[in-house]
Amino acid sequence: MRNDGHRLKISFGAILLCGLALSSFLYSDEELHKVWAVKDCKVIRPGGPTIEKGTVLIRDGLIEAVGVGLPIPPDAEVIDGSKLTAYPGLIDALGQSLLKLPEEKFDMAKIYSGEFTDKDKGITPDLRAYDYVNLGKSVFEKYYKFGFTAGQVMPDRGILTGQSSFFCLSNPDKAKSLILRDVCLGIGFNTPSVMVYPNSLMGIQAYLKQVFQDGIYFEMNKSRWLKDMKGIKRPAYSSTYENMADYTSGKKPVIFLCRNQHDIRRALDLAAEFNLNFFICDLGNESFEAIPELKKAKARVLCTVAFKAPATSLFSQRGKTEREKAEKEVYPKNPAKLAEAGIPFAFSSLATDDPKSFLEGILKAVEAGLPKDRALTALTLTPASFFGLERALGTIEPGKIANLVLAEGDLLVKDAKVKYAFADGKEFELKETKTKEGEKPAVNVTGKWEVTLAQAGFKVTIDFTQEEAALSGKMAAPFGAFDLTGGTVSGNDVSFDVNISVGGQEIDLYFSATVEGDTMRGTVVQGTSGSDEFTAKRIPG
Amino acid sequence: MKKNWTILLAGLALWGVALTGYSSEKPVLLRNANIITVSGENILGGDILIQGTKIVRVGKNLPAGPEAEAIDLAGQWIMPGIIDSHSHIAVEGEVNESGELISSEVDVRDVINPEDINIYYALTGGVTTIHTMHGSGNPIGGKGIVLKMRWGKSAEEMIFQGAPLTSKWALGENPKQTNYQGPGRARYPKTRMGVEDSIRNEFELARDYMRQWKDYEKRLKASQDSKGKIPAPLPPKKDYRLEGVADILNGKLWVRCHGYQSEEMLSIMRLCREYGVKLVCFEHGLEGYRITNELVKYGVGISTFADAWAYKWEAYNTMPHAAALAAKRGVVVAINSDDAERMRHLFNDAAKTVRFGGLSELEAIKTLTLNPAKIMGIEKWVGTIEAGKDADLAVFNKHPLDPYTVCTMTMVDGKVCFDRAKYLEDRKKAEEEKKKKEAEAKAPKEKKNGAEV
Numbered sequence: 001m002r003n004d005g006h007r008l009k010i011s012f013g014a015i016l017l018c019g020l021a022l023s024s025f026l027y028s029d030e031e032l033h034k035v036w037a038v039k040d041c042k043v044i045r046p047g048g049p050t051i052e053k054g055t056v057l058i059r060d061g062l063i064e065a066v067g068v069g070l071p072i073p074p075d076a077e078v079i080d081g082s083k084l085t086a087y088p089g090l091i092d093a094l095g096q097s098l099l100k101l102p103e104e105k106f107d108m109a110k111i112y113s114g115e116f117t118d119k120d121k122g123i124t125p126d127l128r129a130y131d132y133v134n135l136g137k138s139v140f141e142k143y144y145k146f147g148f149t150a151g152q153v154m155p156d157r158g159i160l161t162g163q164s165s166f167f168c169l170s171n172p173d174k175a176k177s178l179i180l181r182d183v184c185l186g187i188g189f190n191t192p193s194v195m196v197y198p199n200s201l202m203g204i205q206a207y208l209k210q211v212f213q214d215g216i217y218f219e220m221n222k223s224r225w226l227k228d229m230k231g232i233k234r235p236a237y238s239s240t241y242e243n244m245a246d247y248t249s250g251k252k253p254v255i256f257l258c259r260n261q262h263d264i265r266r267a268l269d270l271a272a273e274f275n276l277n278f279f280i281c282d283l284g285n286e287s288f289e290a291i292p293e294l295k296k297a298k299a300r301v302l303c304t305v306a307f308k309a310p311a312t313s314l315f316s317q318r319g320k321t322e323r324e325k326a327e328k329e330v331y332p333k334n335p336a337k338l339a340e341a342g343i344p345f346a347f348s349s350l351a352t353d354d355p356k357s358f359l360e361g362i363l364k365a366v367e368a369g370l371p372k373d374r375a376l377t378a379l380t381l382t383p384a385s386f387f388g389l390e391r392a393l394g395t396i397e398p399g400k401i402a403n404l405v406l407a408e409g410d411l412l413v414k415d416a417k418v419k420y421a422f423a424d425g426k427e428f429e430l431k432e433t434k435t436k437e438g439e440k441p442a443v444n445v446t447g448k449w450e451v452t453l454a455q456a457g458f459k460v461t462i463d464f465t466q467e468e469a470a471l472s473g474k475m476a477a478p479f480g481a482f483d484l485t486g487g488t489v490s491g492n493d494v495s496f497d498v499n500i501s502v503g504g505q506e507i508d509l510y511f512s513a514t515v516e517g518d519t520m521r522g523t524v525v526q527g528t529s530g531s532d533e534f535t536a537k538r539i540p541g
Numbered sequence: 542m543k544k545n546w547t548i549l550l551a552g553l554a555l556w557g558v559a560l561t562g563y564s565s566e567k568p569v570l571l572r573n574a575n576i577i578t579v580s581g582e583n584i585l586g587g588d589i590l591i592q593g594t595k596i597v598r599v600g601k602n603l604p605a606g607p608e609a610e611a612i613d614l615a616g617q618w619i620m621p622g623i624i625d626s627h628s629h630i631a632v633e634g635e636v637n638e639s640g641e642l643i644s645s646e647v648d649v650r651d652v653i654n655p656e657d658i659n660i661y662y663a664l665t666g667g668v669t670t671i672h673t674m675h676g677s678g679n680p681i682g683g684k685g686i687v688l689k690m691r692w693g694k695s696a697e698e699m700i701f702q703g704a705p706l707t708s709k710w711a712l713g714e715n716p717k718q719t720n721y722q723g724p725g726r727a728r729y730p731k732t733r734m735g736v737e738d739s740i741r742n743e744f745e746l747a748r749d750y751m752r753q754w755k756d757y758e759k760r761l762k763a764s765q766d767s768k769g770k771i772p773a774p775l776p777p778k779k780d781y782r783l784e785g786v787a788d789i790l791n792g793k794l795w796v797r798c799h800g801y802q803s804e805e806m807l808s809i810m811r812l813c814r815e816y817g818v819k820l821v822c823f824e825h826g827l828e829g830y831r832i833t834n835e836l837v838k839y840g841v842g843i844s845t846f847a848d849a850w851a852y853k854w855e856a857y858n859t860m861p862h863a864a865a866l867a868a869k870r871g872v873v874v875a876i877n878s879d880d881a882e883r884m885r886h887l888f889n890d891a892a893k894t895v896r897f898g899g900l901s902e903l904e905a906i907k908t909l910t911l912n913p914a915k916i917m918g919i920e921k922w923v924g925t926i927e928a929g930k931d932a933d934l935a936v937f938n939k940h941p942l943d944p945y946t947v948c949t950m951t952m953v954d955g956k957v958c959f960d961r962a963k964y965l966e967d968r969k970k971a972e973e974e975k976k977k978k979e980a981e982a983k984a985p986k987e988k989k990n991g992a993e994v
Binding site: 191194195196197198199200201202203205206207209210213214217221224232262265266269312313314317318 | 632633634635636637638639640641644646647648649651652653654656657658675683696723775778779780781782
């Protein structure tokens, strides 16, 4: 026993210090149950009738069967769903929050040379979301809580912003959670830098035309040369044009990131001129102003739900009162108006900061007249079919990826109670937040604390933010900075989790402590594998 | 004979459709106003009959007809809607594409913002048509567009159909980036010689570009004629910038050239003649009064200010008489705003040409109407009040050149787009409603508090 404990203690410190992964701590697929049976639950089927009391069988990441009175396989782990409703996992049609793009600093020396790269000009079709995605259990948890189990991410900086990827929110290993890579190319109307061409909106529109034209010309030259290399000079390689090829040809779709109704019209002009396969991402919630044009172009829209009035709108120009009134009364009606006009749309989390405000925005749209079943379709079937995934995602039916959530009652309500989430057939149980049962907090720990881990023998800094009983913050360790999750304060006690990813491994640490004035004393547990004691001191100032 | 019958019937049917289409909108009769027609004498106590978007008749004691909606404007003055030939409103984003020296590929048409509240403000000053354009940062800048102030309509609907498209050029300090204070390299050119040379250089590139396309078309035809024996040639690469310059060389774009000094204006006129470019106007052209013979000879107008100068060294050598001096010598002179605020009282600026330069009232009014219409190539439709022209009208409570005049109503295409009395009434109502709401919001709170106590 003594020996064992010793080994664990050393390993625990070693992981934190060096990011080494020992097998006993690994978060491994193999250890998880692969077969699940959710019994007696209500099954919601977008576009079809609801099953009042059915069973959902999940095997090896896929849905095996859905129906009434199905026999439960002997190897299945059973969940009693009699109080639960099963929804297909919601899909974020386009988001940013899983992406961590490197910080870009413009090299001022270039201004003197006057030589700018495509990247300086905001032309980065070679930038792939896949390369910069930041997946992890604590991130997934934030999404599960509101019913999301899949989504598309895309860089959104510059003009040709980069290529998107579609992920299942199932595994911190992006190679395993990826569904499709390089799905769409983003087009934004953002000036990259004051110093560099194009630095005006009209310049962007003109330059986009030129870039598309150049891309087409490059492809034409290349295919001529490939057809017969004799007698034709081969064209120089271009990463930009190579990466654009599938999008200029219309084989793959582009997504226009439109900040207002005028951007939408500019996008439609470009799409028509170059015969593009396209989506309109409506960041300004003004697609209702362009319904005839959208209809004519057979446009598909990705609706965002922050409902902020664009600066160009008359409401914004008329001052704060008018703007706020419109943000309450006019803009939330946008999705409902699209639904009424029969324009296909899905919901995108762009413009909202996190899954919570994303869902709140969707509920606002429902309040403003969007039928709830249409809202659900726009979060399931529509985004799946938009991106060619209708046979893999969007409903609970046999053969599809086992992405579903089990909620107590309705999912599209404020304070929805999601109990379980399945992503790629992996089960995740959402714990009740402790805040409700706990005492009122007797302390406020907001501020920076220096935490000393006794056996690991090193220090970390935690910056707490306490709002009543809810505790959030950031832990800065020698090997990186990590967000706190599930933090609560109850009486003099605090508890919080930190999900650390080091060297490709995911480690969950559970902290609990008692506060006395400016000191804190408690334990940190690493799963079932080990624990350590810690003390913390408030850093003055 | 039978055939003729059917044709006649078809004709009648068409005529009927046209008639019903025409009469679907009630005619409007503006009555008893003092009309500054610009095309002829002023008519004191006259009427204007409007049908649809057009002026049908102008005169005294016009019969109203039973259907016409009559508006009595006794004691008021009507002038043709003001045309601002140099403006930058209703443009979304930067008005200069300053990332590179030449920006002939960019087009203001792509960034029209029909929601710009300055459009409405322009209407409050009697402005009905504007030429909105690229800034003066580039020797050859972007394309400009002529808009009617159809407030509430879409960008596409605001475009003045038939108005020639323009190309904005700039000479002097701005394209030299003299006042540029940000970080970075000094962009070529740094002299007035260099500015002109950069234009000439672009002309040569565009000529070469056009030659390449002509050559390609020739070879393509040869290939097609040979039935596959001669392989199809590779087309030249499409270049939007050079196509913009080619449009200038082909006369498709009318050039509006920002310039202050007489020497550079003379020089650029020579360059334009050499390349056959249609130069219609110098923007600002503060020293234009010095070269009136040349401006008249080559049909180049000036779009200028009444009394704004000395804001930079190249703008020193002028005076408030300059516009009037040039106009008296036959130059087509337009008084413009270049500014959203000045746009609302251009009539005051026109009055200054009378006060300082001794222009006649008619000539002064022309600087806001017929002259800019000529410069913009739209005098067929607007600029005067006469039968057949667009019903774009500005109504004032006093003569528009009176220092105390106020614009009371503005019509675009026969529709009232601004009515001061109605606007003030609406505003009053809105304020009262706001007060009422505030009072209501307060009242229940007090009650609630009372109940709690």
